[in-house]
Amino acid sequence: MNLDHLRYFQAIAYYEHYGRAAEALHVSQPNLSYAVTQLENELGVPLFEKQGRGVRLTRYGRRFLQSVTQSLQILDAETRDLQELGCGGGLVLLGGIRKLAAQMVPELMQQFLAQPGNEHTRFELHTESSFTADLLRAVAEERLDMAFVNHPGDEALFESVEFRRSPFVIVAPPDHPLAQKSSVTLRETLPYPYVYFSRRGGLRRPIDELFQKINARPQIAYETEEDTVVAGMAAAGFGIAIVPDHPVLQCLNVRVIPLTDPDPGRTAYLCRKRGSLHPEGAARFFAFCKTRLEV
Structure with a gap:
């Protein structure tokens, strides 16, 4: 045969x-x-x-x-x-948390494909469950070439490009004592209960690090995973919350209060597995993103 x-x-x-x-x-x-x-x-x-x-x-x-x-x-x-x-192209398997995969990553893909020599490259963009831990596991298992995530994972396993994202803000119900403030420090929020990110969510670590900078712990009343759910529970009066500043917050019945101290700037990461054999198109896209994104 x-x-x-x-x-x-x-x-x-x-x-x-x-x-x-x-x-x-x-x-x-x-x-x-x-x-x-x-x-x-x-x-x-x-x-x-x-x-x-x-x-x-x-x-x-x-x-x-x-x-x-x-x-x-x-x-x-x-x-x-x-x-x-x-021909130097091929299929590039990308992963990303939903907030990045919805806008920033497609824009990078489009910019990359517009450059001469990249016309043979194709992309698949996956969000898995949209949790950083799941995306990093897929990269480690080589089911994805790289992923845009909230934290870089094990430095010995992953090579990362760090880049800036929109800062964290405090959200509170309109009748909350903090709601009338034009800005707030993290220490000023300590007397109030929080709707907080669970440990499964990729945002838990950077928010924990903010509290570590002032040697304090939040009063955690409720925990959940998705940032829109955290903000929604804050709007319903279950507590205040720290979330990424995003236009979707304007659709909720909350006050969005700038956080001034510690520095609310936050970062995200593009990660790929160290030592893995990457297709040429994937290697070029990683290098392209590095020049466009790196802090």
Whole structure:
């Protein structure tokens, strides 16, 4: 069984006629007949039966056609991918937390593809569960080439590009004692209960680090994972919260209060696995992002 015989079989199944299939393939009709005979001898079942001047698939042939079609599609797709890799492109598997994957990452992809020499590169953008830990695990397991995340993970395992993001702010219900302030320090928030990020969320670590800078701990009343849920619970009066400044906050019934001390600036990271064999397109995209993003 060889590749040409499988393609001949697929063509005969499509045209239901040896002559038309031979013409389309630019081969002789005896070559097609020989290929089908070889396949039938190897499989031990008839693949075609006569129908007037043409042929039609037997039930064995119909079953075999499904497998042949799927196999050839996979083989052709992989061939295209490898040819693109040979041209310096190929498929780049990206991951990202949703806030970055919704706008910043697509913009970087578009800018990269607009540069000469990158036209053979294709992207897949995955958010997994949108948690940094899950995305870093996918990078470590080489299911992703790189990921845009909230913290850089194990430095021995990941190579990272650090870049700035929008700062943290305090959100509080409109009737909260802090709501009338034009700005607030983190120490001023200590008397009040917090809706806080759970340890599973990627924002827990940088917010913990803010409190460590003032040698204090927040009063945690509730914990959850997503920043929009944290802000929504604050709007409902379950406590104040520290969240990234984002336009979506304007849609909630909360006061958004600038945080002045400690420095509320925050960072995110583009991470890839150290020592991994990266496609040339992925390596070029990582270098491109490094020049555009690095702090």
